[in-house]
Amino acid sequence: MSASPPPVPLTGTTGAPATVPPFDQVAVRVAPGQDLVVRLPGVLLVVAVTTAAAGPATAPARPALVGWGPAPVPPAPVAAPTGDVHVGELVGLCRRVSAAGSRAPGRRLHEELHGWLLTVTDPPSFAVAAATEDGLALVLVGGGTAEVPDLGLRLTPAEGEKLDNGTLVLDRFVTWPPAALQLSAGAPAGTAPHPLADLEAGAVPGAAAVLSPAPAPTAAGPVPTGTTQLRLPAPHVVTPPLPPPPPRPAAPAPTPRAPEVLAPPAPPHDHAGHGHGDHADHDHGDHAGHDHAAPPAPVPPPPVELPAPKKSTLLFGGTGEPEPPREPLPTPGAAPAAGAPAAEPEDERPQVKGILCKNGHLNDPRAGFCALCGIRTTQQTAVLVEGPRPPLGLLVFDDGATVSLDMDYLLGREPETDERVASGQLRPLLVVDTTGGVSRHHAEIRLEGWDVLLVDTGSANGTLVAPRGAPGWSSLVPGQPVRLTPGMAVRMGGRQFAFESPHGGF
Template identity: 35%
Template structure:
């Protein structure tokens, strides 16, 4: 998004209400009972400086409080970073255009409402009601509430910059009256700076104390000029510092100057260029032999990896758990450096996927990367284990804050209305309905995806986002939308604003 909000906003003809306030958009059916509450939510969000996420949350609260009949027909949108948050309900629809294509939302796709966080950059946003007309190029909405059937926010067509305010007239251009004189604008006439008084005309007692430390104070001589007409001692006032003496390159003192009997044999100190505290010699660049005292990195480094004469084999890694070596890289059985005949792959058992794992001495199938058995807790000595491909057991359980347990044997889709999601309809995920009184859980909010032995979370562009709290960490962290994030056992997950769940890996 930009500093202009949605760029140029054009209302679409229709019979509803359209509003644009503080960079936030709203369209709704004027006959809806919730229209006034939605407009109030828009105004309060804009006054508090809220973004599109805050507006969608407020609109969801209004819709949740008016669920007695059919869903209200409305749509809201607002910027979130360089993206946009959109919520649609009832017969309203929204289209968000990005360089990657269009994202369309329809309230009819959900039993309640649909919302989405579309990451940027965003080029165009359109909110529309049924029976909407086409926009007119000469009509635009800079702010407020008008009749209409929709809105188009075109970020590629930015408003024209405002002309700069006219500069104030100078005093010389204004009547010379007392009412128009502005001292802060009066420019003094250009004058030459007053020439400093010649040093020879200055009384000795008012000269700056410039005599050198090893010389007595100077006394007036024939070249000091006439004495002051005032009699008696004069108070000594600090005189302005004379300009530095800058002799011409070809200046040579006249021979008669040194032969005159003036009472002293050297010119006054203030006429003599002061000696610099250090010799004005040209800076010497350090010679090349002095630079060679620094270490050079052109010499070849000693061979090896710093471990003596016995380098670590390349196929070995650093110990992962105490003194146990890291597990070998997973692959077909014939790629492992273990004696014995190759293991036979077992056929898939039902819907359980086949993965590579190891057995503890109690024949519990485990992730080959873990140091202990997840069932009985016995230590797994990797050097004595042979990985093979077998059916993956349950990876644990997700425990919701209301006590609901979801065994991690397949993928899940969590949300306010997961049954209508395409992932559930296609059979790739099980539905897990999670609602909240504040309306912060999206229709399709979060997918729990199992990949091998890993449990991944994918936020499906929800408006209010998903946060995780790693084990032992007191803070929650936002996960990026539409990117898988692997979580460890003991992680707490916050869905929306108020719902949480916890990942437990114990299967025994």
């Protein structure tokens, strides 16, 4: 891979180059056209499609819908995987890398693309930009171009290398340019994109995609909680695009890849089917409003990062798996339901960003001492790395039972009746209360980053919390998460438990 082009302009123009704008938070404007623009978390792809192949292919694929009237003719340049095989493969590859990965899938995508290109004899023209830790990874093939018109920079595959099978490829890691970056797959961009247009996620037809320059890095920028996605103020683009905050802040801090991932599976025929293809290009900064492909709030985001395969949850014990040396989950008092779910390989433990102590143990960035070996963590430069999350603490119930918090829990009288429990996203935690004050689904414990959040899921009698040393109880607003701090006591119905944690401050 070639060296980065001069990082100089960046340093010069934006005062603080130390931070890279969060890829998923800059606006992407789509210029109308026949090619396909795909935006996924961390990845932006523009790929040329052959209209002849794509059009007919999508139409028959749609099931007949009753009550929707005559099927509209789909304008349909969208690459259904059934269309151009290569386009489908490419989109699928991007989607896989984006879904698998970190906030910065650039390097991985770069490698996977390289591998893929070697297997394909006649790849479509495309241009892809993906976030890396400190900039962008660009891959251009065929007629793909990347330009920064304001600075007069232009990259084409001609400047790159020739692969064994004759494909011209340019792949580079570049710093984030301080002006708008335009990606196209070779098609001439007819009309300029509407300044308010913003593709947040999904696949739409278009000739080119314009990636806004960095949003102004604010002081709040480098927040160490790696997995909480923050909505920074919208980028300072030409447009004052309505930053699409409405869905996000309400949803309690989704995990990074969660929000948009919902879109990918659906968009291809949805867009085509409802004839929104063209529509999507032009107007609406409010696309969040009708973006049927990505219903924002109601879907609980965390599940997406959990191990995908659905598995049934063992009830009653199940501590005897030979395989993983994980802690047998202590069964809370009368709670029979807390069996460990069928063996999960350790790699599948949720990943979290933290700092490494000198001896390589992952820790909460806020901790002063390593939780495993006790060494001071403050002597190391805090470089955030991702690794499997250790248990974040434990709940001590009023009958002495303890529950180690290594995944999300649903607390209640009949937690196993919830479908998320059935699908393994949440682990049930039965809270037996003779006073009947505990609802069937009472509250949720969510682990986010290094924080443990408690959410009342609309219980009948409410949930009360009291931080250590607080004079009284305060009740939770349903649906609003509260961060549990060490020593915090929680009451539901006639039961009470306390949260304790070895991590974090004191």
